[in-house]
Each structure stands twice: as structure tokens, then as C-alpha cells.
Amino acid sequence: MGFLSAIFGSKDNTQLKEAIEGGAFLVDVRSSGEFASGSVKGAVNIPLDKIGSQLTKFKGKKNIVVFCQSGNRSGQAKSILEKNGVQNVINGGSWSNVNQCVG
Template sequence: MGFLSAIFGATDNTKLIEAIQQGAFLVDVRSAGEFASGSVKGAVNIPLDRIGSQLSKFKGKKNIVVFCRSGNRSGQAKSILEQNGFENVINGGTYQKVNQCIK
């Protein structure tokens, strides 16, 4: 695992692909404007600064994949979710990477 992967919690593509194939809840944590310019099919937009107030949207999800532009904000979102008791969170990194994992 690389240095940045260790910091931001990025996972190998196999785990990410499996989660997506199992119907993971895909969450783009970029701003609404960034989301509007393009994202991943089926993803919802919950900007990083709203994650804490939107926790109810994550309840009952088998797998959660968070992603953004660079992997930084999604790493922060993963931490916030884990601090609130969610154990099934994957930092997908960039929206381009998540998009490539969708078949």
C-alpha cells in the first residue's frame, strides 16, 4: 500500500469493484457545482461539509463508496462516517476511478 493510500484509505480496485457490483451506495462528496459538471452514474451528491448532518441517508446500506476529485475529501468523509459507527465505508478515491470500476 502506498503512502497516500495509507493516509486516505484508498483501497485496491478488487474490493471497490466487488462493492459496486453488490450495489454499493455511491456518494460523491464534491460540491454541488462539481457534481453537476459530471459524476458517476447512480451516485448521489452529499458534499463533505454536509456528511455529518446527513447520516440518516447512510443507515442500512450494505456498502458505502465515497469519492471526490482527488481522494482527499472522500478520505475525510470516510473518517467522519467511521467515527459515527459506519464500518462498511470504502474510499473510492477519484470519481474517474470509481467510474472505471463500473461495468
């Protein structure tokens, strides 16, 4: 383990990869303009400010992966979903990180 990963922890994408391989609902929470400039294949765009009004889209999903540009907005989205009773939500971090895990 490298010095920096010993301090900050290493990014383990095992859970993320397993969720994606299992057909997770992929949600890009960036703005529609950001989404239009490129995203993960198969992802839907539900911007962070619309999450609360789009809760029905998340009901009954086995696994949900939320992501954005850096992981900040997706962390907020995960929190909103969990506060509204949506379970099995994974913060995938950046869209490029999630994209690397998509087969």
C-alpha cells in the first residue's frame, strides 16, 4: 500500500462494480447540460435539484448508483434518497469513475 493510500485510503470499487454488473440503476445527478456533454452508457439524468420530486423513479430498484462530476452532488443525492426511504444507494463518485466500472 502506498503512503498516500495508507493515509487517505484507497478507492475500492468492488461494491460499485458488483452493483453495475447486477444491473444497477445508474443516475447522473449533474445538470442536463453536463449530462449532454458525456456520461455513462445506460445512465439516466436526474439533476440533484430534481431528486426529491422524482422519488418514484427510484422505488423498487435493487441497486442504485448515483454519480456526478466529483462525488459531492452524488453524496447529497444519496443522503436525500436515504432520508426518503430509498435503500441500496451507492455513491459512485465521479462519472469517470463509474464509467471505468461499466463493462
